[in-house]
Amino acid sequence: MTKYEAELVAMLRDLDDPEWLERPRDYDRGETGALFNDLVAHLEDDFATPCVSERDTQDSSEYGRVTVPADATVCGTRIVVCVSKFGSLALVCADNPGAFLGTGEAQTEGELDAADLDKVCGTLANLGYAIVPEELLECDYAGPSQLPWHVQRPTWWHRFFGIF
Known part of the structure; x- marks a missing residue:
């Protein structure tokens, strides 16, 4: 594990409060x-180009998703950005979460x-999002929270x- 990945895991552990599964205690929906x-x-x-977005996801720790359409990307594959309700966490993936590792x-x-990935990651970084690689998010959960059955x-x- 790289130093950067170790810092991200430490950040995930800091955000993990077993009493608040769907959103953090200090969650500000408007912000x-x-x-x-x-x-x-x-x-x-x-x-x-216009991007499709879904927001304020119910019964989920994900706030929403924005999709850059395939016809606007160099490779012709859509780019999906998922945003968590926790700590401005973001996930960037090609096509859909889980389509690629x-x-x-x-x-x-x-x-x-x-270049397309750099555009997306640059925008996320400029807005203060913490980009968490899908490979890290797919690691076994080792925190104190009891996840759904x-x-x-x-x-x-x-x-x-x-989803909770």
Whole structure:
């Protein structure tokens, strides 16, 4: 595990409060929504196209998703950004979460262009989001929270982006 990944795991552990599964104790729906609106607007500007977004996801620790359409990307594969209700966590993936084991695999398979990924990650970083790689989120969950009974193999993704 790299130093950066270790710092991300430490951040996930800090955000993990067993009493607050769906959202953090200090969750501000309006603030989260405003930041998400900024994200959508910036991605639409960056890719010069309307992006589909889903927001305020019910019974989930994920706040919402924004999708850059396939026809606006170099490789012709849509880019999906998932945003958690916790700590401005964000996940970037090609096509859909789980379609590839991370952005590296998507790039290797020719489904994600480095410049497109840089645009998305730059926008997220400029807005203060913490980008968590899908590979890290797919690691076994090792925190104090009791995740829902329907989760067969709990992962960090289930904890911070999953349905409750």
